[in-house]
Amino acid sequence: xxxxxxxxxxxxxxxxxxxxxxxxxxxxxxxxxxxxxxxxxxxxxxxxxxxxxxxxxxxxxxxxxxxxxxxxxxxxxxxxxxxxxxxxxxxxxxxxxxxxxxxxxxxxxxxxxxxxxxxxxxxxxxxxxxxxxxxxxxxxxxxxxxxxxxxxxxxxxxxxxxxxxxxxxxxxxxxxxxxxxxxxxxxxxxxxxxxxxxxxxxxxxxxxxxxxxxxxxxxxxxxxxxxxxxxxxxxxxxxxxxxxxxxxxxxxxxxxxxxxxxxxxxxxxxxxxxxxxxxxxxxxxxxxxxxxxxxxxxxxxxxxxxxxxxxxxxxxxxxxxxxxxxxxxxxxxxxxxxxxxxxxxxxxxxxxxxxxxxxxxxxxxxxxxxxxxx
Amino acid sequence: xxxxxxxxxxxxxxxxxxxxxxxxxxxxxxxxxxxxxxxxxxxxxxxxxxxxxxxxxxxxxxxxxxxxxxxxxxxxxxxxxxxxxxxxxxxxxxxxxxxxxxxxxxxxxxxxxxxxxxxxxxxxxxxxxxxxxxxxxxxxxxxxxxxxxxxxxxxxxxxxxxxxxxxxxxxxxxxxxxxxxxxxxxxxxxxxxxxxxxxxxxxxxxxxxxxxxxxxxxxxxxxxxxxxxxxxxxxxxxxxxxxxxxxxxxxxxxxxxxxxxxxxxxxxxxxxxxxxxxxxxxxxxxxxxxxxxxxxxxxxxxxxxxxxxxxxxxxxxxxxxxxxxxxxxxxxxxxxxxxxxxxxxxxxxxxxxxxxxxxxxxxxxxxxxxxxxxxxxxxxxxxxxxxxxxxxxxxxxxxxxxxxxxxxxxxxxxxxxxxxxxxxxxxxxxxxxxxxxxxxxxxxxxxxxxxxxxxxxxxxxxxxxxxxxxxxxxxxxxxxxxxxxxxxxxxxxxxxxxxxxxxxxxxxxxx
Ligand SMILES: Nc1ncnc2c1ncn2[C@@H]1O[C@H](COP(=O)(O)OP(=O)(O)OP(=O)(O)O)[C@@H](O)[C@H]1O
Ligand SMILES: [Mg+2]
Numbered sequence: 067x068x069x070x071x072x073x074x075x076x077x078x079x080x081x082x083x084x085x086x087x088x089x090x091x092x093x094x095x096x097x098x099x100x101x102x103x104x105x106x107x108x109x110x111x112x113x114x115x116x117x118x119x120x121x122x123x124x125x126x127x128x129x130x131x132x133x134x135x136x137x138x139x140x141x142x143x144x145x146x147x148x149x150x151x152x153x154x155x156x157x158x159x160x161x162x163x164x165x166x167x168x169x170x171x172x173x174x175x176x177x178x179x180x181x182x183x184x185x186x187x188x189x190x191x192x193x194x195x196x197x198x199x200x201x202x203x204x205x206x207x208x209x210x211x212x213x214x215x216x217x218x219x220x221x222x223x224x225x226x227x228x229x230x231x232x233x234x235x236x237x238x239x240x241x242x243x244x245x246x247x248x249x250x251x252x253x254x255x256x257x258x259x260x261x262x263x264x265x266x267x268x269x270x271x272x273x274x275x276x277x278x279x280x281x282x283x284x285x286x287x288x289x290x291x292x293x294x295x296x297x298x299x300x301x302x303x304x305x306x307x308x309x310x311x312x313x314x315x316x317x318x319x320x321x322x323x324x325x326x327x328x329x330x331x332x333x334x335x336x337x338x339x340x341x342x343x344x345x346x347x348x349x350x351x352x353x354x355x356x357x358x359x360x361x362x363x364x365x366x367x368x369x370x371x372x373x374x375x376x377x378x379x380x381x382x383x384x385x386x387x388x389x390x391x392x393x394x395x396x397x398x399x400x401x402x403x404x405x406x407x408x409x410x411x412x413x414x415x416x417x418x419x420x421x422x423x424x425x426x427x428x429x430x431x432x433x434x435x436x437x438x439x440x
Numbered sequence: 441x442x443x444x445x446x447x448x449x450x451x452x453x454x455x456x457x458x459x460x461x462x463x464x465x466x467x468x469x470x471x472x473x474x475x476x477x478x479x480x481x482x483x484x485x486x487x488x489x490x491x492x493x494x495x496x497x498x499x500x501x502x503x504x505x506x507x508x509x510x511x512x513x514x515x516x517x518x519x520x521x522x523x524x525x526x527x528x529x530x531x532x533x534x535x536x537x538x539x540x541x542x543x544x545x546x547x548x549x550x551x552x553x554x555x556x557x558x559x560x561x562x563x564x565x566x567x568x569x570x571x572x573x574x575x576x577x578x579x580x581x582x583x584x585x586x587x588x589x590x591x592x593x594x595x596x597x598x599x600x601x602x603x604x605x606x607x608x609x610x611x612x613x614x615x616x617x618x619x620x621x622x623x624x625x626x627x628x629x630x631x632x633x634x635x636x637x638x639x640x641x642x643x644x645x646x647x648x649x650x651x652x653x654x655x656x657x658x659x660x661x662x663x664x665x666x667x668x669x670x671x672x673x674x675x676x677x678x679x680x681x682x683x684x685x686x687x688x689x690x691x692x693x694x695x696x697x698x699x700x701x702x703x704x705x706x707x708x709x710x711x712x713x714x715x716x717x718x719x720x721x722x723x724x725x726x727x728x729x730x731x732x733x734x735x736x737x738x739x740x741x742x743x744x745x746x747x748x749x750x751x752x753x754x755x756x757x758x759x760x761x762x763x764x765x766x767x768x769x770x771x772x773x774x775x776x777x778x779x780x781x782x783x784x785x786x787x788x789x790x791x792x793x794x795x796x797x798x799x800x801x802x803x804x805x806x807x808x809x810x811x812x813x814x815x816x817x818x819x820x821x822x823x824x825x826x827x828x829x830x831x832x833x834x835x836x837x838x839x840x841x842x843x844x845x846x847x848x849x850x851x852x853x854x855x856x857x858x859x860x861x862x863x864x865x866x867x868x869x870x871x872x873x874x875x876x877x878x879x880x881x882x883x884x885x886x887x888x889x890x891x892x893x894x895x896x897x898x899x900x901x902x903x904x905x906x907x908x909x910x911x912x913x914x915x916x917x918x919x920x921x922x923x924x925x926x927x928x929x930x931x932x933x934x935x936x937x938x939x940x941x942x943x944x945x946x947x948x949x950x951x
Contacts, residue, residue, distance in 0.1 A: 292810045295797070302792045309750060309779070309787040310801045311771030 082366040089364065089409035090378070097402040105393060112392040116399075119381040120388045128384050130267025133274035134341055135383045138163065140277040140376035141332025142358025144284045144369045145325040151288055151367050152321035153301030158205060158220025159329050159355030161227035162198040166330025167337040167345060167352075168231055169197035171239055171247055174254035174338065186253040191276075191334045198330015199323045201227065206322035210315040216322070224351050232347055246344035247337075255340050269341035276335060277376075280328065284369035297321050329355060353400070446508075447472040447604065447635050448493070453502035455488055457846065459837035462488040463499065464659035470604075475626060475636045477646040477667070480656035480679050481878045482850025483835040486639045487529070489656070490606050493637070494526045495519040506604075525597025526606040529613075529849055529876075530785065531589050533581045539592045540564055540577040543599050567598050571628050585737065587618035594625070605629065606637045609849065611645060612876045615736045615904050623649045641850075641878050643672035655679050680880040690890045693914040695725035698762075699898035700747075700777070700867045705756035707739075707746050716742045718922040720756070724898040726866065729889060731901040731913030731930075735942050739922035740902050741782055744871055747900075748779045750787070760867060774802055778863035780856055782871040782902075788856040789844045796825035796840035799859050832858035833884070849876045854885075861888050868892055871902045886912055906935055920944040 094117060101116075102109040114122070121128050142159045149156035173190035181189060205219030241248045261270035288294035299307045300317045308314055332354060337343050357379060364378065365371030386399030448470040455463040462485040470476050478486045491497045493504065495513035503510050506522050513519050519526075533542050544560045564577055573591045581589060590610060597605055607626075611619045626636055626649055640646055646653050647667055655662040655678045662678055676684040700723065707717040717739045724730045734740050745751035747758060749770040758765045760776050781787035789798050800821050803809050809820050825840035834854045836842035844852060853876050861868065870889065874882040889912055893899050903909050909916055909930070916928045918941035925941045926948030940946040 290815055292805055292814045292816060295804055295816060299790050299793065299801075303786075303790045305786050306788065306790050306801070308770065309748075309781060311769065311774045313769075313771075 086364050086366060086371075086375075092409040093402045093405040096405045097398060100398060100401055101394065108392040108394070112389055112394055115388045115392070116382060116385040116402075118385065120385040123388055123391075124384075126265065127267050129265040130261075130270035130341075131384045131387070132377065132380050133261075133265065133270060134339060134380075136376045136380035137273040137277045137339070138332040138336040138354040139357045139361050139379055140274070140281060140372060141335065142329050142355055143361025143365065143372040143376050144277075144281050145328035145332070146358045146362035147365060147367045147369045147372055148284055148288065148297070148328065149321055149325035150362055151301050152297040152317065153304065154209070154318060154321050154325070155217050156202065156205075156220050156322055156325045157217055157356075157359065158202060158223050158326070159358045160351035160353075161220070161224040161355065162201045162326040162329035163333040163355040163358075164227055164231055164345070164352045165201040166194035166198040166333030167343075168234060168239075168247075168333070169330065170194040170334035170337050171250055171345070172234075174250040175239055175248060179251040179254050184257070186251075187256055187338055190250075190254055190338060191331065194334025194337075195327045195331045198333065199327040201330070202322045202326025206319050206326075209322070210318040224355075228349060228351060231345070235345060235347060240347075241344075244344070246346045249342060249344070250338060254338060256335065256338050258340060269339075271340040273335040273339055277332070278373055280331065281369045281373050284324075284328070288369065293320070329358070332358075444471040444473070446470065447506065449505040450489075450493075451503045451505070453489065453492060453499045453504070455485075455492055455497055455499045457488075457837045459839075459842075461659045463492065466502070466656075466659075466661045468654055468661060468664065470635060470637065471652075472635055473630055473633055474651040475630050475638060475649055477650035477653040478637065478639045478656065479641075479643075479646060479653055479675060481658075482854065482876075482881055483658075483848040484656040484679075484878075485659045486656055487608055487848060490526065490608055490637060490639065493519070493604075494524060494606060520600055520602070523601060523603040524606065525600060525602030525604070527590065527593040527597065527608065527610060529608045529610075531593055533589055533592060535582045536580060538578050538580055539575055539584070539588075539595075542581060542592055543577075543596050547600055564595060564599060567595055571598065571632070572625055585618075586613045587615070587621070590614070590618075590622070591625075603633070604635045604637070608639050609641070609876060610638070611640055611642060616906065617735070619645065641876065641882075643675050643879065646675065647672060657681065676879045679878065682880075684879050684883055686879070686883075688886045688890065688911045690912075691894075693728045693893060695728040695914075696896060697726055698723045699726045699760065700724040700900065701757075701759040701762075702747065703757045703759075705743065705746060705758070706754050707742050707751065708754045714922075716922050717746060717753075720919075720922075720924055722917055722924065722927075724867065724900050726896045726898050727893055728914045729893050729899040729901055729912055731903065731909040731916045732919055733903070733906065733909045733916050733938060733942060734919035736904055738919045740919050741871075742922075743919070744779075744782070744869060744902060748777065748781075748869060749773050774863075774865075776865050777867040777869060778802070778860040778865040780860045780868075780870045780873045784852055784856055784875075789852060791843070791845040793844060794840065795829070795834070795836060795842050795844060795847070795855060796821045798844050798855055799825045799828050799840075802859060802863055828855075828858040828862060831862075833881070834858060850878060850881060853877055854881060857885055857888075861892060865897070867898045867900065869900045869902075872904065873901070874903075874905075874908065906938060910935060910938070918942055 097116065098113050101112050119128060119132065142163055145159060146156065170190040170193065173193040178186050178189040201223060205216060205223055208214035208219045209216045235247055239248045256271040256273055258271045261272055262268050288298065296307070296312045297317055297320070299310065299312060300314055304314060361372050361375040361379060364375035382402055383399050386396045389396050389398055446469040450466055450468040453463050453466045454461065466489060478489070480486050488497065492499050493513065495515045495518050498514060504513060505511065511522060513522065534545065537545070540561055543564050561577060568575055573595055575588055575591045575595070581592065610622060614622060630636055638650060650667045652664055653667050653670070653675065654664040655675065657679060703721045705717055705720045706715060708714070709716050720743060722730070732740050742751060746753040765773055785791065790801065800809060804816065808817065810816055822840055828834065829839060832854050835851050836847045844855070857873055874885050877885065889899055889901065901913060913930055916930055916938065918925045918928065918938060920942060921944065925944065925946065928938060928941070
């Protein structure tokens with residue numbers, strides 16, 4: 067009996083995907099609405115540019131930018147997937163990401179630039195990963211051993227990072243002429259391999275490949291290993307996990323450190339990129355950190371889904387960069403992203419609603435194939 | 441009985457879930473003012489049928505008429521408007537609200553923009569007096585007993601002027617005394633013109649309180665009988681499809697060496713400073729079943745949590761097979777002592793994991809289930825799950841890939857029991873192992889417990905059901921207010937005598 071069910075395509079299994087799609091469509095509709103009320107005459111063309119990711123105007127070259135924007139939010143996105151699945155609401159992404167970025171820049175400038183071959187960029191990447199993890203360490207300890215709410219702990223560390231960072235930049239890597247961090251030496255930038263040729267973009271590098279590899283690794287970890295089984299069990303039912311003898315403190319630490327490390331890696335990859343990214347001296351939290359939450363929501367907390375979530379949001383970002391041509395602010399993309407986050411947050415609600423709708427439709431189908439289930 | 445009007449008419453109700461037909465073409469009439477019991481094996485579709493009536497599921501086929509009118513009950517709100525109320529097996533109360541707040545929540549009386557709590561309170565007090573539902577309206581839910589929480593749920597329905605009352609296994613969580621009280625309450629409600637639909641696995645209860653009983657088997661309606669004209673034996677046979685032996689068959693015990701040795705165990709509640717477990721000492725030998733009897737709330741639950749490491753203990757020692765386990769981790773204890781927990785949703789299952797993952801909850805880290813470098817062996821997960829599903833007859837829509845959440849209550853319980861018994865540990869701690877199981881499954885689980893004993897395991901059974909304790913145990917210890925009142929031999933004492941110990945009236949002389 068169950069065999070038969072397995073073979074049949076059961077759409078109710080894909081409600082997670084459907085709710086993500088609805089979140090996306092909802093976000094885009096709001097974007098269209100905003101564009102139309104700001105400037106009705108340019109609205110449609112701007113919207114078209116947005117949803118074609120600017121590929122209509124920039125052509126294949128945009129692929130390079132797409133990957134560039136996708137890399138950091140993919141890393142923070144997987145970071146959030148891992149944490150959320152383990153039941154840890156890490157919203158310290160911005161802090162962990164920026165600390166990783168700064169660690170990569172400083173290591174590149176002072177330590178690794180003369181190291182032989184690939185070590186010049188691998189070492190700063192490793193340091194950025196460790197730095198991201200380190201930034202998650204204290205909120206993790208607070209949660210595991212003193213039961214301090216993770217949200218509060220991690221937010222606090224976002225702000226500590228924001229102010230402390232300025233001090234570090236000012237003293238060690240400030241380029242006063244440009245008002246931003248100094249450029250990292252060429253030897254420490256990520257290699258490019260075949261990326262420029264497949265994207266016809268001279269500045270494309272392997273950042274996205276590394277990020278995708280980590281997404282796959284994170285998926286394997288969560289779905290195929292003993293540790294993943296434990297982390298998810300803790301996230302779904304902490305008491306039952308304790309009953310099963312799973313060490314919850316240890317798992318809280320592991321998941322938040324992993325999450326921080328992935329955020330840090332994102333900062334590293336972005337700031338060692340060939341096209342060059344710099345930290346400016348402004349009092350703001352890194353948006354890449356928060357966008358990871360949107361990516362995770364779109365992906366239903368699956369690291370593999372995060373690849374698509376990140377590419378999609380990056381796609382909109384690339385399109386958003388053309389908005390100025392039509393007299394719009396590029397911040398319109400932030401509006402859409404936020405709307406998508408809201409919609410995605412409602413995805414649970416959407417899920418149950420879709421399930422109901424589908425059930426109603428199934429009734430019709432069942433009338434025809436009524437006997438089959440017996 | 442004849443010529444009474446029907447208040448509910450189910451016609452050809454069919455409700456399917458992936459892989460299973462939970463209700464298969466069910467037609468049933470419920471008469472106004474009757475107490476109608478639903479009986480059936482675990483997974484027979486009782487809860488599903490009631491959920492359909494309460495608007496939580498929409499059936500694929502069939503119609504429902506209420507008071508002669510065909511209605512579409514699309515959600516619980518519609519059901520409430522039709523005068524239908526439901527007490528779920530797992531209560532839906534807000535823990536840190538008072539009884540009164542919980543009752544009026546969602547249908548408050550307002551005076552202008554403000555809540556008019558006085559009017560609400562008056563109505564609640566009136567209702568509770570009228571139906572003998574004694575309860576303190578200002579007590580917090582988290583501080584009252586399960587029985588009182590249930591009264592709160594009943595008042596919630598009555599407050600919304602429900603005429604048709606659905607109870608899903610209301611007695612599974614109650615002590616025998618509370619059950620007696622509930623039976624009286626139900627009879628009173630029926631006398632006042634309410635219609636009651638009532639699910640239970642306890643056949644005597646059904647015979648005692650209900651007018652008619654409908655038996656379901658694997659989604660199909662088998663028969664509706666007058667409760668007065670039937671016997672528990674007949675009901676048992678009709679639901680399971682074979683004759684059921686209500687009495688546990690077992691030979692004499694052959695106790696061997698001590699497996700579990702508890703000395704001077706004391707646990708103090710950190711808030712009230714009360715000694716909830718007070719200087720408790722006992723031993724369980726290999727090859728015997730020791731039962732802990734007592735009225736709920738006398739420290740038995742805490743004692744078990746202390747033993748299994750889920751709660752810290754303040755004084756005393758725990759030894760297993762001679763080794764000191766007082767300070768060992770839960771994982772270490774799990775390797776020598778398995779535990780069927782009292783609260784299956786809180787501890788026993790990860791509801792959003794599939795059945796196969798849940799069956800491996802105590803094994804996933806052992807060789808065979810996981811490779812040396814930490815990769816799970818899903819082939820082993822699957823074969824192990826299939827083995828337990830077959831052996832323990834765990835029924836669900838899609839077998840091992842079914843989410844635990846979507847399984848029927850009794851089958852969830854069977855999954856836990858299967859996993860824990862199969863651990864093969866020297867000590868088996870079974871707390872209310874048959875709660876929510878049908879008579880056939882109970883018979884099977886009791887057999888398994890005896891078999892474990894005969895295989896030289898030490899079994900510690902905790903149950904609020906005196907019949908179970910008397911039937912299964914080789915020795916009984918009775919707890920009252922955190923202390924052991926005496927050690928009894930079930931062959932030597934009567935149920936009444938055990939009751940006196942449980943009530944704290946009688947106490948064994950200290951040696
Ligand atoms: N939400 C759901 N999704 C999928 N299957 C379900 C769902 N609810 C119930 N089922 C399946 O429908 C069948 C009937 O379940 P139901 O809960 O009605 O049983 P029951 O008669 O109440 O049993 P029990 O005595 O164990 O409580 C079971 O096999 C169960 O696995
Ligand atoms: Mg049920």
